[in-house]
Amino acid sequence: MDIKSMTLSELEEYMESIHERKFRAKQIYEWMHKRLAFSLDEMNNIPKKLKERIQLDYDMYGVKMLDCFVSKIDGTRKYLFELHDGNVIESVWMQYKHGNSVCISSQAGCRMGCRFCASTLGGLDRNLEPSEMLSQIYYIQKDTKERVSNVVMMGTGEPMDNFDNVLRFLELITSEQGLNISQRNLTISTCGIVPKIEELAKKHLQITLAISLHAPNDEKRKELMPIANRYSMEELLSACKYYFKETNRRMTFEYSLVAGVNDQPKNARELCQKLHGFPCHVNLIPVNPIKERNFRQSLPESIMEFKKILEKNHIHVTIRREMGADINAACGQLRRKKLQSGK
Ligand code: SAH
Numbered sequence: 001m002d003i004k005s006m007t008l009s010e011l012e013e014y015m016e017s018i019h020e021r022k023f024r025a026k027q028i029y030e031w032m033h034k035r036l037a038f039s040l041d042e043m044n045n046i047p048k049k050l051k052e053r054i055q056l057d058y059d060m061y062g063v064k065m066l067d068c069f070v071s072k073i074d075g076t077r078k079y080l081f082e083l084h085d086g087n088v089i090e091s092v093w094m095q096y097k098h099g100n101s102v103c104i105s106s107q108a109g110c111r112m113g114c115r116f117c118a119s120t121l122g123g124l125d126r127n128l129e130p131s132e133m134l135s136q137i138y139y140i141q142k143d144t145k146e147r148v149s150n151v152v153m154m155g156t157g158e159p160m161d162n163f164d165n166v167l168r169f170l171e172l173i174t175s176e177q178g179l180n181i182s183q184r185n186l187t188i189s190t191c192g193i194v195p196k197i198e199e200l201a202k203k204h205l206q207i208t209l210a211i212s213l214h215a216p217n218d219e220k221r222k223e224l225m226p227i228a229n230r231y232s233m234e235e236l237l238s239a240c241k242y243y244f245k246e247t248n249r250r251m252t253f254e255y256s257l258v259a260g261v262n263d264q265p266k267n268a269r270e271l272c273q274k275l276h277g278f279p280c281h282v283n284l285i286p287v288n289p290i291k292e293r294n295f296r297q298s299l300p301e302s303i304m305e306f307k308k309i310l311e312k313n314h315i316h317v318t319i320r321r322e323m324g325a326d327i328n329a330a331c332g333q334l335r336r337k338k339l340q341s342g343k
Contacts, residue, residue, distance in 0.1 A: 003058035004032050004131030005168060008177055018053060026177060028054075033178030036138040038062045059084070063135040066338070068143070069327040076324030079140060080334055083108065083132055087125055090334045091136040091155055094323050099149030099185075104136045106166055107157025112191050113226040114212070116256060118290045118333045119156040127162040130169040137173070148179070152187040154210070156335060159188045160196035170207065183207050189254065194231040197239040201246040209243055210252040210283070211236070215262050216270035223261065237274065244279060256285040257298040257306065264302075268309035281316040290333065 006014070011025035027046060031037040039060065040051045063081035066088065070077050077093040087108040094101045110117070111124035133153075141148045151173065153159045159166045166188065173181050183206040190197065191212045200209070213233075215221035221228035240251055253275070257263040275282070284307060286297045298306075303319060310317040328334055 001058050002061045002129050002131050003028075003054065004060050004062070004134065005129050005165075005172075007168075007171060008175065014057075018057075020050060024050065029177050032060075033134070033138075033172065033175065036142050038135075038138075061129055061131045061135065063089070063132065063139050065139065065143075067334075069324075069334075071324040071327045073326055074323055076327065077140070077144070078324060078327050078334060079136070079143075080338055081136060081139070083128075088335050088338050089128070089132075089136070089156060091140060092324065093140050093144060093148075096150075100144070100146050101150035101152060102137050102140050102148050103152045103154050104133055105155035105157050106133060106153050106159045106162050110157050111161065112158045114191060114214075115224050115293060116258060116287050116290065116295050118292070118336050121290075121292055121336060122339060124157075124161075127165055128157070130165050130172055133165070133169040134172055137179070141179075149181065150185045150187075151181060152189065152210075154187070154189045158191055158193070160190045160193040160200075163196050163199070167203070170205065187252070191225055191227045192231060192236045192239075193227065194235050194239045197236075197243055201239075201243040204247055206247065206249060208249060208252060209240075210254055211240060212256075213253045213271075214256050216267050216274055220262055220267070224258070233274065237278070240280075241278070250279045250281060252281045252283055254283050254285060256287045257303055258287045259296040259298045259302070261295070263298040263306055265305060265309060268306045272310060272313035272315060275315055276313070281318070282310055283318055283320055285320045286322070288333075 008025060008029045011029055012022050015022055015025045031043045037043055040054060061084055065079060066082050067080040068077055075095050079091045081089050089105040089108055092103040107127050108125040109122055110120040113120050137148050137151060172178055174183055187208040187210055189210040189212060214224050218228055218233050221233060284303060286303060287295055289295055289297060307317050307319060
C-alpha cells in the first residue's frame with residue numbers, strides 16, 4: 001500500500017482507524033501534495049511515533065532522478081527517473097507563453113504496439129501507481145522551482161490501459177489541498193480504447209481528450225496501430241461524439257505524418273470527410289523517426305499542403321512545434337537507450 005496514492009478522505013479514515021486526530025490527515029496530505037515532501041522525515045510537525053506507525057502500514061512511492069537533459073534551443077528538460085523497483089520512466093518539462101507544461105508517463109513500457117513509437121518496443125513492464133504519476137510532476141516542480149500549470153499524459157504508456165490509476169491521479173492532482181491544477185489544464189492522450197473513452201465520458205470531467213488517429217481510414221490505421229484491428233474508426237469516432245455530447249469538450253486528434261504512408265493530399269481529403277462537422281482540433285506531428293523502423297518524416301512542403309487542405313475544409317489545425325530537438329525528447333527514446341545500455 002502506498003500512502004501518496006490515497007485521497008484525503010481515505011487518509012482521514014486511516015487516522016481514525018489508528019485512533020489519531022483527523023487533522024493529521026490534512027497535514028500529511030499537504031506535506032505530500034502541496035509542499036511536495038518525498039519522505040516522512042521531512043514532515044517536521046508530525047510526531048515521530050505517528051511516522052513510525054505509518055511506516056509499518058504504508059510505503060511512500062516517489063521517483064529518483066537518474067539523468068536530466070536540458071535543451072540549449074528552448075530550455076526543454078527531459079528527465080529520466082527510476083522507480084522503487086528499478087523500473088525506468090521519462091518525463092518532459094516544456095516552457096510555453098501560457099505556462100509550464102509537464103509530459104508524464106502512465107506506464108513503464110506499453111503494450112499497444114504502435115509501429116512508429118519507441119515506448120512500445122520492449123512491451124509493457126507495469127502500470128504506474130497514481131503516486132508515481134504525481135511524483136514526476138512534483139519532482140520537476142521542485143527541481144525547476146517553477147509552478148507546473150499544465151499536464152499532458154503523452155509520455156510512455158497508454159493511460160486508458162491503466163484507467164483506475166489514471167482517474168485517481170486526476171482526482172489527486174486537481175485537489176485543493178494539493179497542486180490544485182485545473183481540469184482544463186490536463187490532457188489525456190489515447191490510442192483509442194473505445195469502451196474506456198465512453199467510461200471516461202460518463203465521469204463528466206473537463207479535461208482535454210486527445211485521440212491518436214494518425215490515419216484517415218481503417219486500412220491505413222491498421223498499418224500503423226494494432227489497436228485499429230480491435231476498434232474501427234467508425235466506432236472510435238462515435239465514442240468521440242459521445243464524449244463531446246457528455247462533456248461539451250472539443251477534442252484533439254493527433255496525426256503523426258509519415259512520408260509516403262499517410263501524408264498525401266488524398267489522405268488529407270479523406271480525413272476532412274471523416275471529421276466533417278465534428279468540433280475538434282487536429283494536431284499534425286511530423287513523425288520522429290526511430291532507428292528500429294524505417295519511417296521517414298514528411299517533407300515540410302507536404303506538411304504545409306496537408307494543413308492547407310484541412311484549413312480549406314474549416315478544420316482547426318496546428319503543426320506541433322518541435323521542442324527539445326537536441327535532447328532526444330521524443331516518446332520513449334531515452335528510456336529505451338537506458339534499458340539497452342543496461343543489458
Ligand atoms: N498511448 C497514448 C499516449 C502516448 S504518446 C496515445 O497513443 O495517445 C503521445 C503521442 O505521440 C501519440 O499520439 C503517439 O501516437 C505519438 N507518437 C509516438 N511515437 C511517435 C513518434 N515517433 N513520432 C511522432 N509521434 C509519435
